Amino acid sequence: MKILFTTMAVALLVATAFAADPIPADLRETALANFKALPSTTPAVANNPVTPEKISLGKALFLDPRVSASGVFSCNSCHNLATGGDDNLETSIGHGWQKGPRNAPTVLNAVFNNAQFWDGRAEDLKAQAKGPVQAGVEMANTPGQVVATLKSMPKYVEWFNAAFPGEADPVTFDDFAKAIEAFEATLVTPAPFDAFLNGDDAAMTSQQKQGLALFMDKGCSSCHAGINVGGEGYYPFGLIEKPSADVLPEKDKGRFAVTNTADDSYVFRVAPLRNVALTAPYFHSGKVWDLKQAVAIMGTTQLGEELTEEDVDLLVAFLNSLTGKVPEVAYPILPAETATTPRPVS
Ligand code: HEM
Ligand code: HEM
Structure with missing residues (x-):
């Protein structure tokens, strides 16, 4: 009997040690300080009224x-x-x-x-x-x-x-x-993450919520933030450790070509992560086909950290909650060519 209890106690201890982090009570509040839900109507664009x-x-x-x-x-x-x-x-x-x-x-x-x-x-x-x-x-x-x-x-x-x-x-x-x-401007895709931000606790699974908490704890959100979970700032790809040469080909120096400033060598816009589960392969080089691998690479190159498999799984679960509803686009019948339409060239 004593052996059975001891075994159970050890099993419980092991289970607790490996249990995923609890979901913080203030998760939504913290998330709202970092991100923003998509609007429910078509956003306005500068100097071009959308009609x-x-x-x-x-x-x-x-x-x-x-x-x-x-x-x-x-x-x-x-x-x-x-x-x-x-x-x-x-x-x-x-x-x-x-x-x-x-x-x-x-x-x-x-x-x-x-x-x-x-x-x-x-x-x-x-x-x-x-x-x-x-x-x-x-x-x-x-x-x-x-x-x-x-x-x-x-x-x-x-x-x-x-x-x-x-x-x-x-x-x-x-x-x-x-x-x-x-x-x-109409191609806006509200996702479970937006429903969660807007107050629906059931919109994200607990694994996705733990992933969201981890995304903020680990510091992913120090770069991937705002309404598009990225798409705002610029950082070196390889802030802490340079990615391998196939993932970061030497000849594409990123923002350096725009600003001609040495500091901008291998600097890229932080990738927006909405719908990232649908958009493999990853990175500007397109060399990485697996989202888990892309996340692990971010861990080493941007955070200087080998993420555990459990962490990667949680982060990917969160990224899956960014897959949204793509608006229905009915294929239009296009105008017919005429005798004066320029002919195609190969
Ligand atoms: C980038 C729209 C045609 C390949 C982009 C981006 C937009 C866009 C909005 C930037 C997205 C972002 O930065 O997150 C369009 C429109 C097109 C068009 C409106 C038609 C007028 C094409 C075609 C190709 C293509 C035909 C392939 C042959 C790419 C590539 C990039 C890009 C490779 C990234 C280039 C870079 O960052 O230097 N496009 N695209 N696009 N598009 Fe297109
Ligand atoms: C790209 C996730 C941390 C800056 C990406 C991509 C993913 C990702 C999935 C590829 C997106 C695509 O190809 O469409 C993550 C996760 C992070 C993290 C889960 C935390 C573990 C960071 C940090 C920074 C950063 C801390 C800034 C220091 C960038 C940049 C790119 C990128 C600049 C574009 C890289 C390129 O040129 O291809 N991130 N990221 N990320 N991320 Fe992160």
Whole structure:
């Protein structure tokens, strides 16, 4: 009998020692000091009032491959709204089957990032949208050719007029970018984490809540904070310990290319983590396919800590609570080409 009690006591002790951390009573309060729930309506964007006409034009443009030189690539080719708003490739494939240098981030909730791209080189979504169209490895087109293509289709001219009333000649590259920005502002994905922040205790599992507590305790939230759980500041990738050369390829110096400041070598925008469970592979190099491995790498490179397997599991459980509801996007019927529509080039 005594042996049985002793065995039970030891078992209980072991179980308590390995039991996951309790969920702090003030978890929501602490979380609200670090993060913000998504709004329930489409957010406003600077210098570009979002209207229903702009949104539906922007949707058509986002899905129209004819804005690329080859007529093959739309924004949705690399930011597929059905697969997490990205292309699930290591690095994107664009014009002429060229492989680009970086992994495509998701467009979902991108409206909340303080700046766009891994190095933050575009200040907002309207500035960003002009980039891929002209990038040789992406859509390889020119602003003039995009405008000529759109003007050749009367339906597009009608839609631009409706979206930008009062403008004499609204089919411009600027308005193209503004319409896309308006559509992207609608790509907001409320998640269980938001419901928890808004007061619903049952929205997250206890493992996810423990993961959230750990995410803040360990210091992940000192970088990944705010409404997008990232997307705000810039830090060296390898703040404490340099990642391996395949994960951090030597030639991509990140923000250094934007600021030309030595201190910005290998500095990248803190990745926004909403929907991260849908957007493998990870990091700007796209070299890591497993979210657990990505989290463990963050532990060593950014915190200088080997995270235990239990910790990694809890952190990943929390990251799963950031997977939100993607808005339904009905595929529009796009305007038909005419005799004057520029022909695709390969
Ligand atoms: C980055 C939108 C076309 C590949 C981005 C970002 C946005 C975006 C909003 C920044 C997201 C963030 O920083 O979190 C668009 C739009 C497009 C378009 C509106 C159409 C006009 C494409 C295409 C490709 C592509 C066709 C692939 C061929 C990428 C890549 C990045 C990126 C690789 C990261 C580049 C870097 O950080 O240097 N895109 N995209 N995009 N997109 Fe696109
Ligand atoms: C990227 C999670 C701590 C800065 C990432 C990614 C994940 C992640 C999953 C990849 C996202 C993607 O590719 O879409 C975590 C977790 C942390 C943590 C769970 C705590 C254990 C930190 C800290 C910092 C930081 C403390 C700042 C010192 C960054 C940066 C990137 C990133 C700059 C982008 C890296 C790149 O260039 O690819 N984080 N992170 N993270 N994180 Fe963290």
